[in-house]
Amino acid sequence: MGKELLMKVLNHEDTGGQLPWVPFAGVHAGKLKGYSGKEVLTDASKLIESLREVHKLYEPDGMPIVFDLQLEAEILGCDLLWADYNPPSVITHLYDKEKGIPCKCKFPTPESGRIPIVLEAMRVMKEEVGDDTALYGLITGPLTLASHLRGSDVFKDMRKDPEYVKMLASFCAEYAQKMAELYIDAGMDVIAVVDPLVSQIAPKVFSNLFHDSFKAVFDFIRMKGVKSSFFVCGNASYQIEVMCETGPDSMAVDENVDMVPAKATTDKYNIALSGNIPLTTTMLFGTQQDNMKGVLDLMDSLENKKNLIISPGCDMPYDTPMENTVACAMTVHNPEEARAMVVNYSATSFDDIEVEIPDYANTDKVLIELFTLDPEQCAACTYMVKSVTDIYDEIKDIADYVVYKYFIKEDIARTAKMGLTNLPTMCIDGESVYISIIPDRDELIQQLTTRYNAKKGKHGEL
Incomplete structure (x- = not known):
């Protein structure tokens, strides 16, 4: 009942206590078939093969096709540094020397950059698993895309030239809408607007400079008849309310955010909340029991299970052991069976590692x-x-x-x-x-x- 269950949550319906599971397997999907991060993000056949493996092993109720926040920046002309075990990173910025706004002629088309690879994977996965699994198309949010274009000076601009920042964010929001439309046309059920940098600015700055841009994206997605998610990384605890005010259907947060107060806020706005299994201490370095116990503790900490999705806190590390993710999936789908398996649980500890603090x-x-x-x-x-x-x-x-x-x-x-x-x-x-x-x-x-x-x-x- 995977897709049906997830869509019920996104429609804010009662699920009788059953919770959906969405593993954010980006380049980790390639790990399952022995492919590097670059291979899985530049070769449609390898990407599709890897996504099939994610679907088979992790039994997701929903799953992303690609987790790459540099794809749009690359199309616009930024250079990337590729890595074997991560998505690429942006290393050059179009406007780091002089402020500018790209021409709207640069808006993406189905032929732009690596978009053909992503669209092919979306269409194949939609045909093969789209009836039972909700598919996520991930796009880069206006703030993070603006930072890719302007570089770190965008943070100074917020203080010294806010009108320029608004104009740049407005362009990035329009760009995001074009990306969303391409992915919706390819059959995506959920468009996730992923913007890690939202957690790095004050809520007042977000409200003053970026609210309108994000709201425009979520309004567009809703108008197109699909669901949305506002995906943020880092300690976004203070930004939860202003994020809710932009109108997404759901929100995804990582382990820096305490889910209990965060969910109290998202519930006030009737927005679903997704999260937030720790990526490294639990998923990467923990045992299967660590992962089962972590998921159970997360579920138990939230009294109101309505509007809740269980997922990793962000894009899973490439080397996450397959068995740990399988343990998370099993726990979400069969919590009582998992409880029996952690009766004698002993947590993995890092306390015995000695480190020297500088003088x-x-x-x-x-x-x-x-x-x-x-x-x-x-x-x-x-x-x-x-x-x-x-x-x-x-x-x-x-x-x-x-x-x-x-x-x-x-x-x-x-x-x-x-x-x-x-x-x-x-x-x-x-x-x-x-x-x-x-x-x-x-x-x-x-x-x-x-x-x-x-x-x-x-x-x-x-």
């Missing part, structure tokens, strides 16, 4: 530590790292930086030892300064200069 007080330079989920796959993490690397030539005499990645066990242990609960976070000399917020260039340089001068004074070098 911040006695370093010659200011130390920037960037705690990320994955700077290659997570757009919010990418732009937080770029906020440092873009200014490194100007700060290298006063600051050093290091990047930690939450898919490395030692870095998971370090994150816990630092007491960090939200990613990405930028620590400066051991202090959490930017938590799920990307600083603008001038502010960060001033922050580092002030701290360096104080450090020199403390060391008696003035």
